[in-house]
Amino acid sequence: MNRYLSLAGRIMIATIFFMSAVGNKIPNFSGVSQYMAAEGVPLPSVMLFGGIVFLIAGSLSVIAGYKTQIGAGLLLVFLIFATYFFHDFWTLEGEARQQQMIQFMKNLSLMGTMVFLMANGSGLLSIDDQSPKSTEETQP
Structure with missing residues (x-):
């Protein structure tokens, strides 16, 4: 069961990044580039x-x-740059500040997830899995 949870967790973690690229940034390359320029990137x-x-x-x-x-x-690395340029709540006031602080904290949480993966690896049911298989996982 843990191996399937590990895979499901990795899929859930990565979906936001993959969809951000293929669902927004690639099809809207010019518009996203203009928005980035306006934000000082x-x-x-x-x-x-x-x-x-x-x-x-x-x-x-x-x-x-x-x-x-x-x-x-x-x-x-992506999160660090995106957070700095697009969720700079410290430069805003009022409702805008509050909204960007929420986005900043969400990105901070995702950064923590990346640090956790860097420290602990991918877990079970992964190409790099080097962990010893338990009896539960080796039995049909």
Whole structure:
């Protein structure tokens, strides 16, 4: 049972990153690049391309459990930049400040998830799984 929960957890963790790339950033590349420029991101098209690569490679790595520490590291770097540029609540006031603080805290939580994956690996039912198999997992 734990191996299936581990896989389900990795899929749930990575879905937001994968869908962000393929469902928003790729099909809306020009608009997202313009938005990034307006938020002060340097070289927005280059950074967006790099962000897409990090999102796709990182999320697929986490889902598959292949080189999970590296994949989680890519997602962590993405989160650090995205959080700094787009959830800078400290520059805002009122309702906008509160909304961006919520988004900042959500990203902080996801950063913690990436650090946890970097420290502990992918878990069971993954390509990199090196853990000894329990009797429960080896019996049909």
